[in-house]
Amino acid sequence: MRWIWIxxxxxxxxxxxARAIKNLTLAEEHLHDHYPGYPVMPASLxxxxxxxxxxxxxxxxxQFAEKVVLAKIPRAEFHGIACAGDQLVYxxxxxxxxxxxxxxxxxxxxxxxxxxxxxxxxxxxxxxxxNQMFGPKNFVFTQQLMxxxxxxxxRERSGGGAGAGDEATANGQVHDPAPGEATL
Amino acid sequence: MPTQAEIxxxxxxxxxxxxxxxxxxVRPDATLFKDLGAESIDLLDIVFRLERxxxxxxxxxxxxxxxxxxxxxxxxxxxxxxxLQEIREKMPFADLTEFEQxxxxxxxxxxxxxxxxxxxxxxxxGVKE
Numbered sequence: 001m002r003w004i005w006i007x008x009x010x011x012x013x014x015x016x017x018a019r020a021i022k023n024l025t026l027a028e029e030h031l032h033d034h035y036p037g038y039p040v041m042p043a044s045l046x047x048x049x050x051x052x053x054x055x056x057x058x059x060x061x062x063q064f065a066e067k068v069v070l071a072k073i074p075r076a077e078f079h080g081i082a083c084a085g086d087q088l089v090y091x092x093x094x095x096x097x098x099x100x101x102x103x104x105x106x107x108x109x110x111x112x113x114x115x116x117x118x119x120x121x122x123x124x125x126x127x128x129x130x131n132q133m134f135g136p137k138n139f140v141f142t143q144q145l146m147x148x149x150x151x152x153x154x155r156e157r158s159g160g161g162a163g164a165g166d167e168a169t170a171n172g173q174v175h176d177p178a179p180g181e182a183t184l
Numbered sequence: 185m186p187t188q189a190e191i192x193x194x195x196x197x198x199x200x201x202x203x204x205x206x207x208x209x210v211r212p213d214a215t216l217f218k219d220l221g222a223e224s225i226d227l228l229d230i231v232f233r234l235e236r237x238x239x240x241x242x243x244x245x246x247x248x249x250x251x252x253x254x255x256x257x258x259x260x261x262x263x264x265x266x267x268l269q270e271i272r273e274k275m276p277f278a279d280l281t282e283f284e285q286x287x288x289x290x291x292x293x294x295x296x297x298x299x300x301x302x303x304x305x306x307x308x309x310g311v312k313e
Contacts, residue, residue, distance in 0.1 A: 071229075074202060074229060121232065
């Protein structure tokens with residue numbers, strides 16, 4: 001199993017906003033365990049997807065020089081459930097960024113309806129201390145996780161197929177980025 | 185210019201949001217860690233919220249010290265003379281008499297009460313008692 005809880009970025013505005021999608025399928029084991037007989041996407045994994053979307057947004061803002069870790073979720077409200085076959089749209093807005101960390105406003109939508117509304121605080125691990133503990137390698141932004149962003153950039157460059165613009169309309173929220181706005 | 189009472193009310197709501205505590209528990213003399221159950225990671229959240237709620241800028245390490253692992257500041261788990269001097273400068277409004285007798289770094293954060301935050305913000309905003 002790979003710890004990637006978003007499938008694709010469909011919009012990425014550096015230092016400001018990111019939109020990602022997560023498709024749910026019965027091939028995912030956790031759906032069968034949560035709950036047996038009534039598979040729903042665990043709320044904790046929706047938060048993880050929002051945190052990965054937000055974490056990459058925060059990390060990219062400093063060109064991935066910082067080790068960004070989820071520090072705290074001061075607020076998380078859920079208004080419904082998501083099941084196999086659903087597509088979740090994660091929208092994350094960077095509300096605060098400072099040397100020690102960042103705060104994002106993170107929302108999950110299902111069919112255009114607000115499903116989850118969270119506030120997530122990220123900390124930048126202190127470089128000198130984290131180097132002592134973990135070494136200089138950035139263990140947060142591993143290639144596995146960065147693949148999602150790399151893939152979106154590659155698709156954006158190729159400009160064909162199901163590109164960012166097409167997917168952005170998939171949840172019924174048509175977004176027509178201004179020239180130069182959607183920079184993946 | 186807000187009054188001290190208005191600053192207290194805003195600090196109170198800031199801590200209610202950041203720590204999930206009841207408003208009546210956020211008294212001026214309540215300590216952030218022991219009484220209100222804050223953890224170190226909450227300090228970052230509190231700094232973000234104070235900045236937003238009061239429209240102030242809190243430079244890194246100004247409100248909550250960060251360099252407690254610096255050997256010049258802390259030796260054998262206690263603040264050095266230099267460390268104590270820095271705390272005095274950073275927290276002119278805190279009563280350090282008792283702490284100075286046994287400047288155990290573990291007790292440093294016990295100095296932080298709700299009133300410490302109120303005084304810090306008042307000082308930032310130029311509000312006098």
